[in-house]
Amino acid sequence: MVCVSKPLTPTSARDIAIRLASVRPDxxxxxxxxxxxxxxxxxxxxxxxxxxxxxxxSRLLEEAILAAxxxxxxxxxxxxxxxxxxxxxxxxxxxxxxELLTKYVAASGAIENMGSRSEALxxxxxxxxxxxxxxxxxxxxxxxxAAEPALSWRQLRNLRNAVAMxxxxxxxxxxxxxxxxxxxxxxxxxxxxxxxxxxxxxRPYF
Numbered sequence: 282m283v284c285v286s287k288p289l290t291p292t293s294a295r296d297i298a299i300r301l302a303s304v305r306p307d308x309x310x311x312x313x314x315x316x317x318x319x320x321x322x323x324x325x326x327x328x329x330x331x332x333x334x335x336x337x338x339s340r341l342l343e344e345a346i347l348a349a350x351x352x353x354x355x356x357x358x359x360x361x362x363x364x365x366x367x368x369x370x371x372x373x374x375x376x377x378x379x380e381l382l383t384k385y386v387a388a389s390g391a392i393e394n395m396g397s398r399s400e401a402l403x404x405x406x407x408x409x410x411x412x413x414x415x416x417x418x419x420x421x422x423x424x425x426x427a428a429e430p431a432l433s434w435r436q437l438r439n440l441r442n443a444v445a446m447x448x449x450x451x452x453x454x455x456x457x458x459x460x461x462x463x464x465x466x467x468x469x470x471x472x473x474x475x476x477x478x479x480x481x482x483x484r485p486y487f
Contacts, residue, residue: 291318298325303332310341320361323348327364331371331487339377342368346381356392359385359401363408367486370412379416382409386423396433399424403439407483410446421447421454431464440467441474445481448474 289297294316301309306329313325323345330341345365352358362385369378385405392398402424409417421443428440448455455475462468473479 291321295321295325302328319348327368331368356397363404367408396435399427399436410483
């Protein structure tokens with residue numbers, strides 16, 4: 282009896298590339314490059330680049346961005362770009378990260394579904410929040426703007442979580458954000474998170 286192995290799903294291939302990235306980067310790269318689905322190829326290449334042992338990491342991140350941008354869905358392009366952006370930042374290279382943040386924040390305006398727009402911006406915000414204020418503050422303001430008109434539960438969730446990540450070090454910024462809000466539920470929730478000092482940390486990417 283001949284056993285035929287099933288081809289890897291994009292998710293499985295990405296997960297294998299992630300596991301190999303820090304220990305066998307050449308193998309991880311081979312797996313990542315073989316992923317046909319752009320979303321998962323972008324994530325896998327970003328992981329490989331984050332752990333790559335020399336300056337070639339930058340070329341891998343350029344390839345990851347190409348994978349993100351070949352997707353027709355603008356939500357997918359914006360949301361998955363958080364991985365290469367975060368990789369650039371963790372590699373100590375903020376210049377291309379800032380350029381990409383500017384590019385994808387602008388692109389998010391074309392996401393018609395407000396819940397999806399908020400979701401994509403929240404990914405960018407979490408990717409940039411642990412770093413310089415000049416990187417994440419424009420994303421924060423775009424996220425605040427995407428909270429209204431309130432059409433999806435995801436908008437409020439992302440807004441309140443972003444506030445919880447900002448409030449401890451940037452209370453004045455939160456107060457300014459509150460002044461721009463008009464939806465009663467947004468106002469009450471953000472004020473409650475701020476007043477009760479509810480705090481959160483951005484998600485890890487690698």
